Amino acid sequence: MKVGVIGAGYVGLTSAVCLAERGHDTVCVDVDDVRVQRLSAGIAHLDEPDLPDLLGGGLRAGTLRFSTDYATLADRDVVFICVSTPSGPDGSADLRAVDIAAAALAEVLSPGAVVAVKSTVPVGTTRRISERLRDSGVHTVSNPEFLRESHAIHDFRHPDRILFGADDEEVADRVAGLYPPAPVLRTSPESAEVAKYASNAFLAVKISYTNSLARLCAAVGADIGDVTDCMGADPRIGPHFLAPGPGWGGSCLPKDTAALLHSGAAHGVELPEVESARRSNAGQADRIVDALNRTLAVPLHAAQVTALGLTFKAGTSDVRDSPALTVCAELTRRGAQVTGFDPRLAGIDPAALSRSAIVTVDDPYLAAKEADAIIVLTEWPQFCDLDWRLIAEQAPGAAVIDTRNLLDAAALTDLGLNHLGNGTPGGY
Template sequence: MKIAMIGTGYVGLVSGACFADFGHEVVCVDKDELKIKRLLKNEIPIYEPGLDVLVAGNQTVGRLSFTTDLPSAVKGADAVFIAVGTPSRRGDGHADLSYVYAAAEEVAKAADGYVVVVTKSTVPVCTGDEVERIVREARPDLKIDVASNPEFLREGSAIEDFKRPDRVVIGVENEKAREVMRLLYRPLFINETPLLFTRRRTAELTKYAANAFLATKISFINEIADLCEKTGADVQDVARGIGLDRRIGSKFLHAGPGFGGSCFPKDTLALVRTAEQFEAPTRIVEAVMQVNDARKGRMADRIIEACGGSLQGRTVAVLGVAFKPQTDDMREAPSIDIVGRLKAAGATVKAYDPAAMGEAKKIDAFAGVVWCNSSYEAMAGADALAILTEWNEFRALDLGRVRRLLTAPVIVDLRNIYTLEEMREKGFTYVSVGRPAVAGEVVEVAPPLERATEQG
């Protein structure tokens, strides 16, 4: 089948490449000429493991192509996916659907026969109704159907999620559109992937409900972590204890600095605004957002407290700034608030991230940060180490070397990637999340000027 994918952002590029790998003919469209030129040369504009190989392989065999010419991509297509951005709208927090609607109008003008227009972007319930109205108004003569096919891709494992998903949710209004969508996903039948066909509005709401529920699990376990710290309990054991209950499950029960990224923050807000619009308030989701917003500042305070309550003249080494490992995505990353607060408290921040430093440098909160080429370079001469993202390479640091590089043996681990026992054995003052603090040997940290004199 022939597919046109409108938008080559994270969702559009991954989905287009995977559909091509299924054997379909896919043309990805974007207005950004520079991005298209890069893609034609197999230069991937986002960090996603394995995507470069997938794109190059399917370009080579001719199943995947890129263009800025939307009409040529749409002509003859069996399905046109709209995978453009839906950022939070300034002022009210509703999803900004202007790009979706503009794409729908362009598709209507370009189509030359029956086509299924599929919203792949994350959109509020009833968006498909408006897309259909726009298309039919622009081209009353055109035979079209509008479907909803929300994505459930996790950054860092998006290709695996597309090819071996838990489920595929498809919202259609008639059998003809259902058959087209079924044929598009036919390669998944061999894996017995559940294809859940629903009405269009149901599919749209399913995406928001899923993200809001996962965000709720994160904020819930973070509040339980706070209670664990007050009572001497261990949140990791609590999470295991409740996660083994199949009704609850273990995923997204990892205490930390709060959720970020391109989905959870904006989707929870959009769901709240949609619920308000329909006079069906979502009080639990509102509380989830409030807990998450407050969480980031409290994590910065934790680092300050571990350094004796003051960061004036101190240096903090930060490992990881991306909102999660295996991505360079900095959108709503907890590190933005945390690093900003550390700097405001007077700290010099030295930082290292395996993939996200380029994106972080574009953000005002990181102005003045000393960017380093390795974990150990960031630690050299620092008064404390803070772990903000759980990249694999941070999980097996040479703790003896860490101890020698830091001026004081202080580690604040906001991802709980080390055990209390090994930190106690190595003599670190170790502060994590939802677990008892480990008190290492007391080290009096000299002010920077005195240290410079001693070293000289």
């Protein structure tokens, strides 16, 4: 099939290279001319496993090309809208890019083509686009994405479910034929749009609940790992998203929970569980910094603090809404001197680091030298392999706030470091 993709961000570029890998003639359109030129030269701007190889393979095979011109989509059978829908000041999803894409497609697509809305959009958006395109003879379906950063290629190749919200099953079948075999869920467009937001919001609630339990465990001498092992063994709950940490962030959960609350308010429906999860998440930085302040042998405003991990999760260089940077910003606001290290430091947006007012170095041992405290903020497995004996010699007696419970607490204690786990006995 001839396929089009609008937007070369995480969702769009991943979808484009994977569709091309499956042999579909794929054109990806993006408004950024420099980005299009670099992608056409085989240079990927995203830090995603396997993406560079698929990009180069699609270009060489002739199944993938990039353009800034919507006219290149005129002969497409299916076009995916994969543009950004960032949060507005009131939490609502900014749909300007979606509307621009829909208007352009109305001008160029042939009758019978299908527009699949993959961008995360509020309920009613697909229906509105459908009405706009109906006079052009173009069909519309909702097809939300469920790709995880740092696992996006794998998730496209091995989807656990594919969701279509459509009034016409034959139209949905045409889009489904583009994907690898997987369970297909068919709903109305409205149900599909709500389901996407509901899925992400539930994950946010689950993480926030775990962090609240971690706080309780530390207060009563329980261990959050034991508690979540028991919870996760229950098939009604499952083991995923039960790990405590510095909070949730990234490009999806913050904006999607805000948009879901905004949609609920617009229809007179409160979602107090989601509101509570967002409040709990907003308080995680204070919780971590307060624990550090109670532990330090020096005043916080005189402390040298090392931040290990700056991205919002391991396996990516993405720092959008990173809880690690939120903690760093709170530390610097209270006067601490923060030196940060991340394994993907070279790929991190320097403007985001500048806003956090931290110093960054590309050597973890240099970052930890003479530190009063070391905070593990991202779950990079490389941190377990550091020479902690050397770190203990360079920063004797330092407090180690292990927000991810990644390290061997007993080993660090034996080295003279003051280890505080998240939700562990003697921790925070």
